[in-house]
Amino acid sequence: MTTEQIIEKTTEYIKQKFENEGTGHDWFHIDRVRRTAMLLAIEEGADTQIVELAALLHDVDDWKFNGGDVDSGPETAKNWILELGGSEALAETIKAIVNEVTFKGAGVETKTSTLEAAVVQDADRLDALGAIGIARAFAYGGSRSRLLWDPEEEYEQHESFDAYKKNTSSTIAHFHEKLLLLKDRMQTVAGKQLAEERHNFMVTYLDQFEREWWGDNR
Ligand code: ADP
Numbered sequence: 001m002t003t004e005q006i007i008e009k010t011t012e013y014i015k016q017k018f019e020n021e022g023t024g025h026d027w028f029h030i031d032r033v034r035r036t037a038m039l040l041a042i043e044e045g046a047d048t049q050i051v052e053l054a055a056l057l058h059d060v061d062d063w064k065f066n067g068g069d070v071d072s073g074p075e076t077a078k079n080w081i082l083e084l085g086g087s088e089a090l091a092e093t094i095k096a097i098v099n100e101v102t103f104k105g106a107g108v109e110t111k112t113s114t115l116e117a118a119v120v121q122d123a124d125r126l127d128a129l130g131a132i133g134i135a136r137a138f139a140y141g142g143s144r145s146r147l148l149w150d151p152e153e154e155y156e157q158h159e160s161f162d163a164y165k166k167n168t169s170s171t172i173a174h175f176h177e178k179l180l181l182l183k184d185r186m187q188t189v190a191g192k193q194l195a196e197e198r199h200n201f202m203v204t205y206l207d208q209f210e211r212e213w214w215g216d217n218r
């Protein structure tokens with residue numbers, strides 16, 4: 001099978017697998033990340049086929065939803081490509097990217113080791129920013145019955161940069177504890193630029209939110 005055919009088959013597989021996902025990792029998230037990653041890949045001169053395949057597989061069997069097994073996603077991605085008749089080299093390359101993009105635990109500042117991994121990671125982070133990022137954050141908060149905001153709470157500075165601790169903070173807290181920090185963690189020039197725009201939009205949004213909260217929405 002050619003890489004192009006592998007990408008086609010993988011699209012079908014992931015689309016079907018993520019169709020009924022309610023965790024903020026639905027098919028449309030994957031599709032947006034794929035699209036953004038391709039744009040970044042072209043601007044950064046990364047291998048577009050590798051990037052597309054890795055973007056499609058980046059949340060496959062994610063450890064946050066499989067009981068915490070961090071090796072399962074990368075392994076699943078590798079086996080899927082081998083099953084389709086992809087080369088060992090291709091399978092290993094994708095496995096390595098999925099591994100670097102998905103792993104976020106234990107205080108790791110997630111620097112990636114290849115341009116392709118950096119591109120996919122940036123694209124995934126970009127989907128947590130801007131208008132879409134705001135929507136996803138409140139959707140997630142709602143799914144956990146979180147308050148929109150608690151003006152009395154203190155924002156935690158998580159050393160681990162890990163949003164999956166069992167915290168009970170509000171959704172607005174998530175902006176201060178994670179989302180507003182993302183723009184400084186982008187790895188590609190093109191990603192940084194997009195992140196800057198989406199970041200500024202969120203800052204404007206938060207400003208308006210607080211003014212409306214206190215009854216001063218001029
Ligand atoms: P991905 O695995 O695609 O990088 P995450 O699993 O980190 O994304 O998060 C999925 C979405 O849910 C993101 O938009 C993120 O901002 C949001 N999210 C994660 N944790 C929280 C939280 N504690 N409060 C609000 N939104 C959250």
Ligand code: NI
Nearest residue numbers: 033058059124
């Ligand atoms: Ni993702």
